[in-house]
Amino acid sequence: MELLEPEILLQLLIGGLLAGALYALLACGLNLVFGVMRVINLAHAELMLMGAFGAYVLFTVFGLHPLVSLLLIVPAIFFVGYYLQRFLIERVVGRPMLTSLLATYGLSIILINLGLLLFSADFKSIPALQGSFLIDELAVSKPRVTAGLISLLLTVGVYLFLERTRLGKAIRAVSEHAQVAAICGIDVRRIRMLTFGMAAAMAGAAGVMLSVIYSFWPGSGVDFIQKCFAIIIIGGMGNFVGAFYGGILLGVVEAFVGGFASTQWAEAVAYLLLVTVLLIRPTGLKGVARA
Numbered sequence: 345m346e347l348l349e350p351e352i353l354l355q356l357l358i359g360g361l362l363a364g365a366l367y368a369l370l371a372c373g374l375n376l377v378f379g380v381m382r383v384i385n386l387a388h389a390e391l392m393l394m395g396a397f398g399a400y401v402l403f404t405v406f407g408l409h410p411l412v413s414l415l416l417i418v419p420a421i422f423f424v425g426y427y428l429q430r431f432l433i434e435r436v437v438g439r440p441m442l443t444s445l446l447a448t449y450g451l452s453i454i455l456i457n458l459g460l461l462l463f464s465a466d467f468k469s470i471p472a473l474q475g476s477f478l479i480d481e482l483a484v485s486k487p488r489v490t491a492g493l494i495s496l497l498l499t500v501g502v503y504l505f506l507e508r509t510r511l512g513k514a515i516r517a518v519s520e521h522a523q524v525a526a527i528c529g530i531d532v533r534r535i536r537m538l539t540f541g542m543a544a545a546m547a548g549a550a551g552v553m554l555s556v557i558y559s560f561w562p563g564s565g566v567d568f569i570q571k572c573f574a575i576i577i578i579g580g581m582g583n584f585v586g587a588f589y590g591g592i593l594l595g596v597v598e599a600f601v602g603g604f605a606s607t608q609w610a611e612a613v614a615y616l617l618l619v620t621v622l623l624i625r626p627t628g629l630k631g632v633a634r635a
Contacts (some may be wrong), residue, residue, distance in 0.1 A: 362492025373546030379582030389565025395551025399566035425544025459562030485549020586630030
């Protein structure tokens with residue numbers, strides 16, 4: 345069978361790892377917000393699309409390459425997230441989860457309709473990276489390689505920031521126990537604003553990477569937010585590393601299912617994988633049961 349040839353299996357594996365790195369960047373930001381604030385941000389994918397449309401505008405109007413525009417878009421969306429947390433999300437932190445779901449769902453609807461007003465419902469794309477890298481008999485898409493590697497570097501960079509810096513340790517302290525962190529002198533409200541800004545910046549970066557691979561429109565976020573929810577449940581709610589593992593796992597499984605079966609089955613695999621993990625380990629791969 346041709347699909348069992350080592351070259352094809354290797355190509356599927358590489359494609360899955362690259363897609364998984366992009367999923368992980370997006371899902372880790374969403375899980376970071378949940379870990380620190382116990383808020384599920386339904387507008388996370390729309391923040392991603394802000395990055396995609398920002399890259400599109402900078403490319404079409406100013407001729408700026410998406411990899412260069414990344415340096416402008418990531419800080420800009422960080423501040424968008426920072427002030428969203430300050431003026432909106434902070435008001436629902438600590439309240440029943442339904443409250444935060446409704447607030448972020450409303451924000452999602454506003455951003456989608458704003459996108460439709462500004463960009464219409466037409467699909468957009470950025471033809472900045474084209475072609476493939478040829479390695480013997482392997483052909484790997486240049487956009488996917490670029491997006492996957494940059495997504496991986498950004499995710500690892502955020503992880504190292506959380507693990508090794510004073511501010512990162514403060515974020516982890518608030519995630520573990522906000523009241524104890526406040527007693528120790530940590531400005532919990534400021535940490536929440538910085539965390540939401542960082543998560544928004546990660547989503548924006550994922551959007552820039554998305555823009556060089558896929559066509560997109562203001563409603564494209566639905567598919568990605570659904571995959572994000574599957575990933576963070578698979579990896580463990582609130583666990584940054586778990587979301588990374590979940591994203592990589594989903595990307596690889598999707599690639600092999602798409603290669604051996606069909607794209608329709610590949611789209612459904614996130615939910616099949618979710619059910620399988622919940623049956624085996626209800627807290628997710630890296631999750632810990634909470635009292």
